Amino acid sequence: FDIDANGILNVSAKDKATGKEQSIRIEASSGLTQEEIDKMMREAREHEAEDRRRRELVEVRSRADQLVYETEKNLREMGDKLSPDVKAKVEAAVGRVREAIKGTNVNEIKSATDALTQAWHEAAAQMYRTATGTSEAGGSSGPQSGSGGKDGAVDADFEVVE
Template sequence: PRGMPQIEVTFDIDANGIVNVSAKDMGTGKSQAMTITGGSALPKDDIDRMMRDAEEHAEEDRKRREEAETRNQAESLVYQTEKFIKDNDEKLPADVKDKVNAVLGEAQEALKGNDTAAIRAAMEKLATESQALGQALYKDSAAAGGPGGGTGDGAAAGGSTGSAGSSSSADDVVDAEIVDEEPGSAKK
């Protein structure tokens, strides 16, 4: 717009953290530049000290990370097992469900403390018991679903037979056409 100054500003940052700023007034052609250097860089002694501290605490950091990962895995397993029991409550045998709930309680108690070994042991026990839970569910559903599944398969087979009969009528017509063509081909 008329009367508004047009100024072009450029910023250039190099690898050392030095910023070069330049501004140019497009109307008058005047330009100015300034350089901003990073005056707050750490001295080499501080950097070396920080590196030594990090190396000294590396083992402690690794243990903390392992503790956190174990705790997260255990909490996740507890949540998944609770959700599985809640979703399949009526399908699960009571004895297996009670056994898993007891182990689930042990795992939740272990999670209240800070003993990583106890948490890991409770998590492994819960994993084993929750697998038994899944096996019981599938065993019962296979036993209950076996006859039902057989009936379903029979119905499907019956449906297939019915449709096969229908389609065989249609196939007969198509086959008849093909059969008609073959003898015609043989005559030529």
């Protein structure tokens, strides 16, 4: 047997006793005429923009849904470390994203997702400040740049010369 580059299978067999040879050629046929193929290509081009919009909507919804899930999970785990007003702001933003996901307006979903991200960043900053004990004005609790630590060690750059 032999398969060529076009996927055509050629099979031949020879009977050694009689010396008769037979062969068969098998070609793949899609069953579509060139006209049908052209029609399908034309329809695909006509719907290309609509397909892009649908794909973008699905991707934006998926990202928004993932953000809602992660935010709700974080609120369950760390919500007690937030002030009630910040927690309410995050929960309201989650609700807006959930409502936006039900619709088909990509810009509305993106806007609600951005608002939720911003609200969560504020909540995370508050948790960080609470955990480190710093005020909103800021303050550093580590050694200052250029100073040594408790054991007198100083960070320095070095180069090994061989």
